[in-house]
Amino acid sequence: MGILSSLAKLFSSDSNSNSAPSADPVEYNGFFITPTPQPDQGQYRICAQITKGEGESQKVHQFIRSDLVANRDECVELTVRKAKLTIDQLGEQIF
Incomplete structure (x- = not known):
């Protein structure tokens, strides 16, 4: 089965396999959050x-969480909310 799944990946037309385009940056308390849904x-x-x-x-x-979201726009919205919460909690310590 490994060979068949490898062949299927070669011929699939999944254009989002590497990464989705990033969303517009959001400024928050002097930080800039640029969502890059994967x-x-x-x-x-x-x-x-x-x-x-x-x-x-x-x-x-680089801010990455384990959460998966079905819709890209919802993912961008949730990413910004979680990033803001992280900034509120950690501030400069995030770096």
């Missing part, structure tokens, strides 16, 4: 890049 088994995983600052002083945190 396709996973027909759903989307909560994922974002949280940044603060500019240029060489810019700090970046």
Whole structure:
């Protein structure tokens, strides 16, 4: 069966296999949250890049959660809510 599933993957037309396009950044308390929902088994995983600052002083945190959401737009909305909560809880310690 391993060979058949490998062949099926070669011929599948799943254009979202690598990543979905990121959503517009959201500014929150001096941080920027850029949702980057990741396709996973027909759903989307909560994922974002949280940044603060500019240029060489810019700090970046890759925010990934185990939650899966069926709809990309709902995933973006939930990602922003969870990222804001994390920023409220950790602040600068997120980096």
